[in-house]
Amino acid sequence: MKVADLYIRVSTDEQADKGYSQRSQEELLRKYCDINNITVRRVMFEDHSAKTFACPEWKAYLLELKKHKRKADVVLFLKWDRFSRNTGDAYQMINTLRKLGVEPQAIEQPLDLSIPENKMMLAFYLAAPEVENDRRALNVIHGMRRARKEGRYMGLAPIGYVNKTDEAGRKYIAIHEPQAGILRWSFEEVAKSVYNTEQIFKMAKAKGFRGTKSLFWFAIRNPVYCGKIFIPKYKDDESRFVKGLHQPLIQEDLFYQVQDV
Template sequence: MINLLHKFGIEPQSIEQPLDLEIPENKMMLAFYLAAPEVENDRRGLNVFHGIRRAKKEGRWTSSALVGYANLIANGRKYIAPKEPVASAMRKAFKDASEGKFTLREIYRQAKENGITCGYNNFCNILRSPVYCGKIPVPKYKDEEAFLAGGQHEPLVSEAIFYRAQDVLNGNIKGKATSIKLSSDYLLLRGFLDCPKCTRKLTGSASKGQAGQYYHYYHCGLACKWRIKAEGVNQAVDKETKKITIKEEYDFFYRECISKGFRRHSNNGEYSQKHVVDQIKALNARITQARDHFMAGEFTHADFQAVKSQCETEINSLEKKLPDIILSTKMVDQKLTGLLSNLKVLVDRYKHGDFEIKRRIISSIHPQNIGFSGLEHRTNRINE
């Protein structure tokens, strides 16, 4: 830039450090004057970088608070804390994502209704952030591998829920997702009914009569055109739901059966403690095998590090699930008291619950869609 200015007959000059650039030796001083502040800026930037990295290792969040948190200061120290009602909306979003019952679009729509204001793409990204389960990601730097540090902030969800949500989002666990829009109480069963003619799922809509009154129908697509009044179908399903209750004399029997069944499943199921421990052992064995290949010269150092990093990430994810599995096994008897109590008042909860609660109850009772011929209610199987 100095040479360019010289071409136009302009001589740049510093007030504090004047130099006569016609003297060749002064160019050495000019180079020093120009380089010194750049070195100072680089040093300051490096100090800031190491300070931020050190803070992350200590478990402190150093950026703007994520959705559901707020940036606060106490005793001159900055930290993040849950911010309601958005924090509760994020908890529900993670819970729904971990269950796999709704599509990501539907989860986002419900989250917006509960107070979240971010865009859809940002919402998808923050669902991947381990900050919500109390971890601070520390990126890779030189020879130090990336890892998750224990955060000093309050987590919004447990690690088990967070990692299960990641499995569902990554497609490792297939969820029974639905994008049904939760709108009208008159169309409570939309998405739960099969067409008796073509076996497709029935949708629902309202028709406006001559007197301005709306009449609700469950109906099939344009090709089939089968439809039925929603009121009659809703009443039939209500009648079937009222049949489900627990008699007092069978309370102890149910409790014993469910407790034994749960313990047997916990010891042998896909998400049992034994299954998770076996997976961790297999991943550790894979790391050992990769190390042996590296020592024998069959793997490069980069190959070994890649295998080790992938296995350690999976081991870390599995280890986060173990505490919840162990705790749920220990607390099954305690939880059964509340669960059986809820089942006793199922009819009352269904009658007075909101739209979403009613749909959850129907979904839990009917694992397969409900059929209705127009004369009688039928279903392929009731959830035992």
Template sequence: MKSAYLYVRVSTDEQKRKGYSLPEQEDRLLKYCKYYDIEVKGIYREDFSAKNFNRPEWNRLFSEIKKKSSGEDKNILFIKWDRFSRNIEYAYEMIGKLRKYKTTAKAIDQPIDFSVPESTVMLAVYLAVPEAENARRAQNTSNGIRRAKLMGRYPSKAPLGFINLTLLDGKKGIVLKEPEAGIIKWAFYQVAKNNHKISQIMKIANDKGLLCSKSHFFRILHNPVYSGLIPVKLDSGEEQLVKGLHEPLISEALFNQVQSVINTKRKTTSKNYDLQSMFFLKEFIICPVCDRKLLGSFSKGRLKKYPYYHCRDGCRTRIACCIS
């Protein structure tokens, strides 16, 4: 090996748990290269998860490898195989891509001699262990969150209208946050009245200062956390509602009333109600030109909307509606 690119990687989570650091890895690799008289072609420092290869510095390194796809063999050095990848499927795929450009990935603490067929067994072990660690850690985290929820605590990211806090006992929870909490409470009451379209209520809520998208607004209306209940997914796949320790924004009765409104087909909308109340003669007035019944609608003017009775299908008959 005459030259090599150095790749050092750490995730923020690993820095907290294991004390990994980029300078420490880099120093060890540089000493290795000095001892074996290896020319360092470049150093790529990554602060990113290794669940896949969609990483900024790795992409930059891979682009450099492809750019210099000459007859010369190339090498990439790192400390251990978990610095390279924590997903065995993606790891093998990337090793194949590197081989296409005459490039070999090597871990100085876990050396593999690719010329020996049996060495692929050790490579499989080196690549599988980090993936198993990730899976176990994710499962432990998921179980911890579930246990907390079953106890009535909400350890996840607080929904809009709440904020995450560490309570006096050192455990995490959520508390109401204004002005968002007040606006969301108002929105629940408006939806429960069933007098206006939900999109209109959302627009007014946005004007009041609630910054969220349409899909986010509907998720808020469906979220039982606002009524003091925490949904917990069990091993069986079923969902259980647990009484939360946090202060509810609305009552359970109001939440259930809102679910009834948004989960059933609405018989009327405010727009239809306005049209019916304004154009109550539309079934009785006959067009003087074509003898058909006139329709009613609003025409947008420069300052406001104006009501008219009008005909259809090319007939230009239009009669202004008097407003008392």
């Protein structure tokens, strides 16, 4: 009878994904072992990303295998991306395990790695999740740039504004008092050049400004307050400002007066 170690790996951001929870993986692996008459020796739970094998549980497992070779015949996991998402690291680890007398195998993507052509399939299984992640990240970047080009502010609202969502589910920022009023007063005072910025910050704090000095300095340089949205450079698309859809806190000429000061 074959002896197996079960390897269950799930990173924090995957906990809620269907089929990736630790409990779900363990149930499927144990069921597979029952059907195939395989004895389960131990179960390993890893809550780190599959980008690297430098994880506590896996390092302890390798150390145990080196001290006590051939305690298990196979190490089983659900899919190859649970084993690794780095093709080079995966091949090296497969060779390491084989030298220790253990054969790695994904129960939902079984491969006989003694057949050379199957290594091409293994490369696909390992690379596909990374390609999917890269495509998702690219879609997010393009989506955020498109929103900015439309004049929508993306991210946490700056002080003096608050994040809201309209009836269509689109996010936007709205003026939020009393911080908006304090900032408006601050812009006007800086433009007068009667007091220096340090003094104005202290007066703003006395009025109820809820931020640090660095946040105050950042705010009086932020074009969002005069209704502008900055679009950073991306590939051949040059950086620029567009008119925002949100309500400006101050007039544009006042903002540039403050920048001159």
